[in-house]
Amino acid sequence: MDVVERWIVLSNRRPMITAGIVAVIVAAFGVISLRFEQRGARPGDDTLAAAxxxxxxxxxxxxxxxxxxxxxxxxxxxxxxxxxxxxxxxAAATLPLLVCLGTIASIFPARVAIVTTAATCCFLTIVGIVVGPDWLLVERIGLVGWPLVGAIIGGLTKARNRYVTAVQTRAQLATALYEQEMAQRVMAERLRMSRDIHDVVAHHLATLNLQIGTARHLLDKPDTAAQALAGMHANSEAALREIKGLVRLLREEDAGADGPLPGLDDIGRLVSWARTNGVDTNSLVRGTPRPTTPDVELAAYRVVQEALTNAVKHAHGSHVRITLVYRPTTLLIEVENPLLTATDSATGGLGLAGMAERVRAAGGQLDVDSAGGTFRVAVELPLEVREPV
Incomplete structure (x- = not known):
């Protein structure tokens, strides 16, 4: 904060103190200036009455x-x-009037300040004509000009104060908007991470639940039970790996050795997983596959993952059909399976809610239909080709 700003702050907080300081300074300068030689080689005024x-x-x-x-x-x-x-x-005699008109111009509206200054200058002009008919022209101008200068300085001060106030207001507003935007981003990121964690945990825990049940019924068959235990081990490792990747994103670290997040290229792995867990799954791709933005890729993967997880939990032994249609500007994903039981998705559980939030965040639309005994999930996502790096 510079000297001028500090003075303005002090003037607003302690107006009488600053006004007293100004009065002392003006009085001292006025008395000293009275003694200076005037125009036309006229000597200064050192009389006590003038002081x-x-x-x-x-x-x-x-x-x-x-x-x-x-x-x-x-x-x-x-x-x-x-x-x-x-x-x-x-001129020293008009110095207090100069300061007064400057103050009026700085605290009152411009119209009031202009009228007041004009009336004062007119009155002083009449006084100069009556009292000093033999004055020099520069003296007549000075009698009016010095108060006018004070009013101009006051108007400029007021304009500067308004400008500073406007800048500070804009800065405060920008800070508030920035903080609000950051809070919204944090909330959106928390929602996104909660969806990711739900998808990962639900996917792998559903598999582990099936494999544990299988192992319990196959305790008398060590080889088969060992295969089920190996599958549980692999699924637990995959769950830990994906959760580690989510934690890494929260820490804003690079992908590192664990690789990028899953996308469209990893849907085949989901199909293999569903087949391994007793769900006959077929996938069909129409159009020309092409890469898109990371959020769309991840949203597509999570939608298929959630749909297959529900099928494994509630439609075990049924047939699931996955269709990916690449359109000019959109990607359509359809997952269909027989509706054997009331799934959590059909009843609006967390899986469907998280799926809907993820699709909306990626700029797409979600449609869920269970008519005709078939549970159908249809997702339309924007398909934007990524620019080459």
Missing amino acids: LIVVASSASLVIKRVRPWWTLALTLAGAVGYTCYSGVFN
């Missing part, structure tokens, strides 16, 4: 903030009184 007039006029500046019109009357009276008393022009 008292200037000091009294300056003293009224103490109330310039709380009683500006009284201050105007007193400072104008001081300038006119000195002019009539001495019969000559001295």
